[in-house]
Amino acid sequence: MGLTFQPTTDTDLSGVIQDAIANGTRLEVCGGGTKRAIGRAVHTDACVTVQSIAGITDYDPTELVVTAGAGTPVRELTAAMAAESQHFAFEPRNLCGLLGVEDHETIGGLIAANLSGPRRFTAGGIRDHVLGFQAVSGRGELFKSGGRVVKNVTGYDLSKLVTGSFGTLAVLTEVSLRVVPRPREVGTLLIGATTIDDMRGHIDAVSASGSVTGAAFLSRRCVSATSDLDLSNGPALAIRFEGDTALSAARAARDVFSVETKVLETGQSTGLWEQIRDLRFLVEKGVDLWRISLPRTSTPTFVKNLDEAHFIADWAGGQIWLADSSGLDIRLRLKEAAGQDGHATLIRAKDSQRTDDSVFHPQSAPVAALSQRIKHHFDPKGVLNPGRMYADI
């Protein structure tokens, strides 16, 4: 693979894809290229990037909607929203540090990978905030779906289909997302001397206020790795409160616990949750990195006997990020902990492991067949990121 196409308009992009169809060639689909290490390795003839289809096209803060070219850097959007005291509720996870690449992350790439941050369990994920898009499908045709308003049920919700599809169905050119006001206050309650078994009970003990928007279990090494957290006895549970009166809520919540606790104010809280969001605690921990989504009650069983230094349990226990190089059978462990529920995705792995069909979670035969039919209808010649998710997808 040598060539890179960088079209500046959707018409040019359409031409690139039509050309590939006509010539029987395959394209790697990229935004800023920061997530090339995720998923199965693709074997393509050229790369197409949307980096030059960029820029914010419409942002009216009172509409709570932003529309931008798919190649718009996430940082540009974040800055524009911050200037209006707004942000994306889904708290995009930036894995550039973890994956060891420069931060050229684009909004299109973020949507294609559906990597939502700590607020996922209360505010929804990226899938819940994409309102509409334009894209060129693997048929080389420009199409749109959804709209630029928050409430819309006109036609199939194809925004859900493209979110998390890793560029295997269509190349996004323009996206509209929901925006929300930033909370006035952010407070974090750190509870020391805790275990994963206490996590759920501790969260439930303070969640009645309705202002809890983050809850993560951090190992002792995570705790000591940052000077912000000077609890004497790690591991710790971090619970985030957000709202008009979040700091007083976080302070009041201390009374519930007899163990050591600490409250971080807005600035420190924001810093800590950025580190949790971007998994900076896991940067140096082994090669294989798994993302596991599971029912929160299954989490203690899943992590039993694992070295706590190697995982972060986020989403109030509903998502585990695990760095493991010992060759554990993660899917067997998940099945034993959660039965039919949950899924595990290999996010970072040795190249040799990125070729088999176990990077994304195995699907039942009818669901796999359905997904293949969808791929076939949107990309009949297998031009876009072929094999990125499964052998046929």
Added chain:
Amino acid sequence: MARQAEIVAALRTIVAPDSVIADRTGLKVYETDGLTAYRQTPLAVVLPATTDEVSRVLAYCHAHGVKVVPRGGGTSLSGGALPLTDGIVLSTAKFKQILDVDLANRCAVVQPGVTNLAITEAVADDGFYYAPDPSSQIACTIGGNVAENAGGVHCLKYGLTTNNLLGLEAVLITGEVIRLGGKHLDSEAYDLLGVITGSEGLLCVVTEVTVRLLQNPQAVQAVLAAFPNNTQAGDCVAGIIGAGLIPAGMEMMDGPAIAAAEDFCHAGYPLGAGALLIIEVDGSVEDVAAGIARVSEIAKACGATETRTSRTEEERLTFWSGRKNAFPAIGRISPDYYVMDGTIPRRRLSEMLAHISALSAQSGLAVANVFHAGDGNLHPMIMYDSGVPGELERAEALGADILKACVRMGGVLTGEHGVGVEKRDLMGVMFDPVDLDHQQRLKCAFDADGLLNPGKVFPTLHRCAELGRLHVHRGQVPFPDLPRF
């Protein structure tokens, strides 16, 4: 007729014989849904009781080319459950069990025939609720809510059905059973749960639903604010959002709607007002107190002639009673009414209302407006008399004009009621043929023969084989300088 007899006989070998309805009187019950202007009698109605029965019914229909219209509570306002004279209705009325309430995982697993309200009632004593609350929540079923991606007055903060689902079991037209999601978040690959939600019964039949439960907020209070006109009320809505507040609900009613609602429920609405807002704030006790104070200030600054804050739960519910009964209230003053459901960018609210008045004057039919102002979702209620020749047609034409204006203003045809048969022919106003072709390709992946709920959503159904053909337009080469593949 022979075909009907053959289908009925076959269905009776799959489900209990009395679970197939084929007599004229029995079928009458199913000939319409919440959009009563449209009526059609189906070939038969089948009421399976298990997933296996649904699977075998659909496999039979697939093998024999029988069209299927799925039906939940039959409350669709867009004709989503309108039967076909040459198809059967598959009712989920026997799927009424709440299978599992799992408070530790904040979810409940229910069968599709359970009503929306019954879910909340099952967990209310434990301090939980299911967030989406369409006005029809006493009667509408969760299966229907999934099909239509139902909303309600609390969408602004808590989202639509799609944002409150964790898992589904569904049966494809082939009879294959699929399970998507569960008690965990997000899909392992393509978000099929997300695309099935809101697919209006065209992709599969849902047989089990896992919904997300929320903890009741510590405090809830509402402000009732009266304004001399729509523009000032619209300014207030923009002001509240601009101030960084996301109320749990923000509803607006115009003069005619206020008068009708007050006459019907005596909610204490100020009768002389040109527009009324109900703004509800929920959360912690402290946040609610702070939020209510800010909302009241903004309302006064925007020219509110009166603001009232609910002091008790009873008073809050009284504020809501008029709004929640707006449809029957209009039903009392007009022989018939037709509810529209467009969404527009919030900034164009007053412009849109002025436009609706002008269109209403032109057509000679009165319109009262209630809407979810927080998310720009309008519900103009067109009053007409079906007894007067031509009035239904005029009402439909007026409705179509209103929806076209919504799209022109940057909005959409439907915010929460669905396309159904009602807005099917307007899809071309919002989408061009290539957009619609891509939508139909999803349909083809699920139901290649087009047997599930045909005639809904799409103005024209292409054959899947035709849609599958690739049309490559060579000649327009974007990077002439680069070597070709």
